[in-house]
Amino acid sequence: MMDNIWLASAVWIGLALASSLISIRLALSVALIEIVVGAFGGNLIGLPLTPWVNYLAGLGAILLTFLAGAEVDMEVVRRNLGASIGIGFVSFLLPYLGCMLAARYVLGWPWPQAQIAGISLSTTSVAVVYAVMVETGLNKTELGKIILAACFVTDLGTVLALGVVFASFTIWLLAFAAATIVVVALLPKAGPRFFALVGQRVSEPQIKFLLLILFALGGFASAVGSEAVLPAYLIGMALAPAFQHDPELPHRMRVIAFAVLTPFYFLKAGSLVEAKALVSGALLIALFLGMKMATKFVGILPLTRYFRFENREGMYTTLLMSTGLTFGSISALYGLTHNIIDQEQYTILLTSVIGSAVVPTVIAQKWFLPKIGLAKQEV
Amino acid sequence: MFKHIVIANDGSEGGLRALTLACDLAKLHHATLHMISVEEIPDVPASIDEVIEIKTEQNHKFHDALVKARAVAKEKGIKLDAEVVAGHTVAAIVAFVKSRNAELLVVGFMGHSALFDRIIGSTADRLVRLAPCPVLVVK
Numbered sequence: 224m225m226d227n228i229w230l231a232s233a234v235w236i237g238l239a240l241a242s243s244l245i246s247i248r249l250a251l252s253v254a255l256i257e258i259v260v261g262a263f264g265g266n267l268i269g270l271p272l273t274p275w276v277n278y279l280a281g282l283g284a285i286l287l288t289f290l291a292g293a294e295v296d297m298e299v300v301r302r303n304l305g306a307s308i309g310i311g312f313v314s315f316l317l318p319y320l321g322c323m324l325a326a327r328y329v330l331g332w333p334w335p336q337a338q339i340a341g342i343s344l345s346t347t348s349v350a351v352v353y354a355v356m357v358e359t360g361l362n363k364t365e366l367g368k369i370i371l372a373a374c375f376v377t378d379l380g381t382v383l384a385l386g387v388v389f390a391s392f393t394i395w396l397l398a399f400a401a402a403t404i405v406v407v408a409l410l411p412k413a414g415p416r417f418f419a420l421v422g423q424r425v426s427e428p429q430i431k432f433l434l435l436i437l438f439a440l441g442g443f444a445s446a447v448g449s450e451a452v453l454p455a456y457l458i459g460m461a462l463a464p465a466f467q468h469d470p471e472l473p474h475r476m477r478v479i480a481f482a483v484l485t486p487f488y489f490l491k492a493g494s495l496v497e498a499k500a501l502v503s504g505a506l507l508i509a510l511f512l513g514m515k516m517a518t519k520f521v522g523i524l525p526l527t528r529y530f531r532f533e534n535r536e537g538m539y540t541t542l543l544m545s546t547g548l549t550f551g552s553i554s555a556l557y558g559l560t561h562n563i564i565d566q567e568q569y570t571i572l573l574t575s576v577i578g579s580a581v582v583p584t585v586i587a588q589k590w591f592l593p594k595i596g597l598a599k600q601e602v
Numbered sequence: 603m604f605k606h607i608v609i610a611n612d613g614s615e616g617g618l619r620a621l622t623l624a625c626d627l628a629k630l631h632h633a634t635l636h637m638i639s640v641e642e643i644p645d646v647p648a649s650i651d652e653v654i655e656i657k658t659e660q661n662h663k664f665h666d667a668l669v670k671a672r673a674v675a676k677e678k679g680i681k682l683d684a685e686v687v688a689g690h691t692v693a694a695i696v697a698f699v700k701s702r703n704a705e706l707l708v709v710g711f712m713g714h715s716a717l718f719d720r721i722i723g724s725t726a727d728r729l730v731r732l733a734p735c736p737v738l739v740v741k
Contacts, residue, residue: 246644254648287648294650350647357653358643358688477651485648549648580646588690 228275235276238264239486252350253481254489254548258577261493270494276487277560281451283488284553285437286480288452291378291549292459293466293473294349300372306530307369311347311376313522314544319345319384321518322511330507336568338388339558343572344515344579346381346547346554349374351580355543359592366532370540379456381550385557386444386453396447403440403454410436410461418465418472429472430479433458450557492552492573495559500570511575516583519545535591542587551576604631608704610695610729611639613667616710620740621671624708625678627738633706637671637684638698639664640691657688692728699733707737 242260246253264270300307323341326332332340352374353362361367390396414432421428436458441451466473501508523544527537555572558564564572609624611617621637628635641660647653664686675682687694699707709726730737 250642250644252644252646252648252652255646290649290651348646350649350653353650354643354645354647354653357657474651477649481652489648548646584645 231271231273231276234268235270235487235490236483238270238490242486242490252548254485255577255580257486257489258493258496258552258573261490262496262498263493264490265494265496266498270490272491272494276491279484279487280491281488283480283484283486284556285441285451285455286476287485287488287549288382288553289433289437289455289459290473290477290480291349292456292461293463295375295460295463296368296371296467297460297464299368300375303365303369303372306526307372308376309373310369310523310526310530310540310544311373312380313526314347314373314377314519315345315380315384317518317522318515319380321521322514325510325514329510332568335389335563336558339554339564340511340568340572342381342384342388343551343554343558343576344511344547345377345384346550346576347374347377347544348546348548348550348580349378351546351548351584352543355584355588366536366540369530370543373544377544378550379460381554382453382456385550385554386449389561389563390447390449393447396449399440399443399447399449402443403457406436406440406454407457407461410458411464414462415465415469418469423471427475430476433462433476452553452557489552492556495556495566495569496573497566497570500567501574504567504571504574507571508574508578511571512578512582515547515575515579516542516545539587539591542583542591545583546580547576548580551579604628604633604705606636606702606704607631607633607706607708608636608638608695608699608702610698610707610709611637611667611671612691612710612725613639613663614710616740617667618670618674618710620708620710620738621674622678623738623740625675625680627706627708628680629678635675635680635682636698636702636704637682638695639667639684639686640694641686641688642691643688660688691725692732695729696732696734699735705735707733707735709737709739711739711741 238260239257242257243253246256261270319341322344323337326337326340327334349371352370356362356367356371417432418429423429437455440454440458444451444454520541523541524537527540532540552573555569555576559566559569604627607624607628609621611621624635641657641664643653644656668684668686671684672682685698707729709729711726726739730739
C-alpha cells in the first residue's frame, strides 16, 4: 500500500490529523503529540521513510528553525544584553559540555556521537518558556524579558554548534560563512523593500523569495558538511524586526509549515524511536535528563543570584531554561540521518529531549511558581 | 449560609446554566458571587506563535462569555466579581476558591469523551475531589 504515493500520503496526513485532534482535546502541543503518534505508527504499522517524506520533513525542519529565528525579539536582547548573553551562553555551554563528556567518558560513546548528545541536550525551548510566562504574566515583566532573551541566545548557541561542529573546514566553509554574513547583513533592509514592492498576492512571491534564500544557503551549508538549519535560524533572526512590525507574512508561512510540512518532520522524528530501546535505555534516558538539568543548574542558578533574582525566581528561571524540544529533536535527528548515531542512541536522546520539555516545567509550576502566581488576563 | 460563592465558567452552555443557578443562590443567600474562567495554554508548544494563536482564540471566547455572564448577573440583580486567568483549569479554580474563602463552588458539567472520563476523569470530577468546599455540579 505504501508504494502508492497517494495512499501513503493519506496515512501520513491521517496521523497528522489524529495528532491535531488529540492535541486540541488534551491541550498539549501538537508537536509533542505528533512525535508520540509517530512513535506508535513507526513501531506498530511501520512508516516507510520514502525520499519524498524525507524531503517534506527536512523542509519542515528548515521552516521551523527559520520561524524560531524570526521570533527573536532583538530589542529585548539588546536592552538586556549582559544578563541575556550571560545566562543564555552558560545555559548552552554547560549542558553541551556536561552531556557530551558524560556520553564520552561515562558511556564510552565516540566523540562524534557524544557531540550529538551534547548539542541535543544543550537546548532551551523558547516556546515552552513563553507559554509558562504567559500563564504567570511574567512575559510582561523585566525578569520575563531577560529569560526570553537568554533563551534566544541559547538557541543560537545550539544552532551554531550544529552548523559548525560537523562542517568540513575548507575554503568553501569560509565562502559559505561570507555568503551567510552578506545575506544576513542585507536582508533586514532588502527583505522588507522587496516585500513592499511585490505586495501580498495569491501567488505568494514573498514566500517564494524567502524559500529561495533558505534553499540556496541551505544547499551551500549541506555542500560544506554544515547543516541547513544554521542559515535558516540566522535568516529568521535577520528578518525578525521586520516580521514583528508586520506579522502577516510569517503567519502565512507558519500556516503552510504546520499544515503540511512540520507534521512530516515530527511524525518522522517519532517513527524512528525504537520501542525496545526505550526500555533497555531507560537508565541512560534518566542519566541524560539528569545531566542536562544538573548542568543548567550549575550554570544558571549562580548567575540568577549575580543578577539579583529572588531565590524562588532564580529556581524558576533555571528550571524553565532546562526545557527543550524542537532544536533538541532536530539535533538528534541530524545525528541519525547523517549516520553519526544509531537508532538506539537516537531513541535515548530524543526521549531525554521530550523528558526535558515536560519534567522541568512540571517541577517549576508545582513548587517554584513565583509569588505573583497566575496572572489575571485581559480579554 | 453562603457568604462567598464561586462559579467556574468555561464559556460553554453548561457553564452558562451553572452561572444562572449560582446567581439565584447568591441572591437567596445575600452572598458575593465570584466568577473564574481559565484559559488553557498548551503545555509543551513548539512555537511562540502557537501560544499567541491559542491565547487570542481563548481571549475571544472568554470575552464573549464574560459579556454574557455580566448580562445574566445584571438581569438577576447580582454584582459579579469576574476574573480570567491562564493555566491549568483544576489547579487555577481550586486556588481561586481558596483565595476568595468561598463556601460553595458551582460548576457546569464539563465532560470530555467517555474514554477520557473513564481514564482521567472530567474536570468536574477532579474539582469535586480537590476543592476545599462543597461543589455543586449543574447538569
